[in-house]
Amino acid sequence: MLIYLIIILLLLTLLYFAAIMPRVFNRKDFSKFNGRYYAHRGLHSNPDKIPENSMAAFKLAVENNYGIEMDIQLSKDKVPVIFHDFTLKRVCRLNKKVRELTYDELQKLCLNQSKEKIPTLKEVLELVGGKVPLILEFKVEYTDTSVCDITAPMLENYKGTYCIESFNPLVLLWYRRKRPHIIRGQLASNLVKDKEVGSRTLFFVLQNLLLNFLTKPDFISFNYKYQKMLSFSLCKHFFHTPSFAWTIKNQESLNESMKNFDYFIFDHFIPEKILTKNNVLR
Structure with missing residues (x-):
């Protein structure tokens, strides 16, 4: 019985990884988006x-x-x-x-x-x-x-x-x-927690990036407030998918988001730090 349970869990894990997998082969060139x-x-x-x-x-x-x-x-x-x-x-x-x-x-x-x-x-x-x-x-x-x-x-x-x-x-x-x-990107957030109007089931699917297997996005644009959500973290750190943070409202949030995102969308403040052409701070 335990063996069957382990097999089922392994299959579900594989299905989950397959569902959230963005583009991993023949990736697009993002170099023109760097440095700003x-x-x-x-x-x-x-x-x-x-x-x-x-x-x-x-x-x-x-x-x-x-x-x-x-x-x-x-x-x-x-x-x-x-x-x-x-x-x-x-x-x-x-x-x-x-x-x-x-x-x-x-x-x-x-x-x-x-x-x-x-x-x-x-x-x-x-x-x-x-x-x-x-x-x-x-x-x-x-x-x-x-x-x-x-x-x-x-x-x-x-x-x-x-x-x-x-x-x-x-x-x-x-x-x-x-x-x-x-180049195309999937926008996402914790839609259920944001209390958007609509289907909670659909929001659950979208916020967990479970349709990536169909859309194969080149990047993920994610609400920086929820950067620790599992599906986004796996896309970023396991699949190494380029990531855009939205929408950064202050310098502190920008600093905190640097390790989990490659590109940064901001408003209501002017970023203090400067990015090089490779998106490295100086």
Whole structure:
């Protein structure tokens, strides 16, 4: 009986390792992402002057040589725009979703109390112009991955360095099948503990990276607060998967995250320490 139990435990362990295994062969080259920090939704400060995901925040990040993390989703008329929340309520004080308004309707809104408008992906790509690397988070609430179909041709013509990431594994599957040369990352956090609205079963699967066997992410972008979670730790230290920390809010947290992450997304402070081109502190 004990032997059977041991065999079952071994099989379950092997299945678990197989489930969380990211890409381990023919890994992508991350060297162009080295040597800099990444400004979360641009280098924003006062939300009523330089709000998140605004052209002003992206311009400031470029001027300070920070890479940029930003969020992409579609308007009602299928224009790729840069905006984080699915709803406009927090930033634009309108209780509607981005996908419920056309681009022209979105342009009538301002970000917080500033004069900044919701930018398009095209505008941001033209502004950045390849000067700094981009981390593009695809916002897909359910199963509609048309944002990938629409933005991929635009990104193919972009001459700068970028990678894509998403909480939604369907985005990674789309890129694995249709743009396999693009670096892709699985976003994750302790979703159950964060009390996100949705299926706790699905959140358990996602936070433990149990769909990696399907999506084969090139990197894991994980909430630094939960960096000791088992699946992430195994991806980082057993499979040696490149890792992005989000979102670092102060220097102390940055220092504490150095041993478990390779790349760092920050906001609400300016990192004191400088990274070399190999992401070594000096």
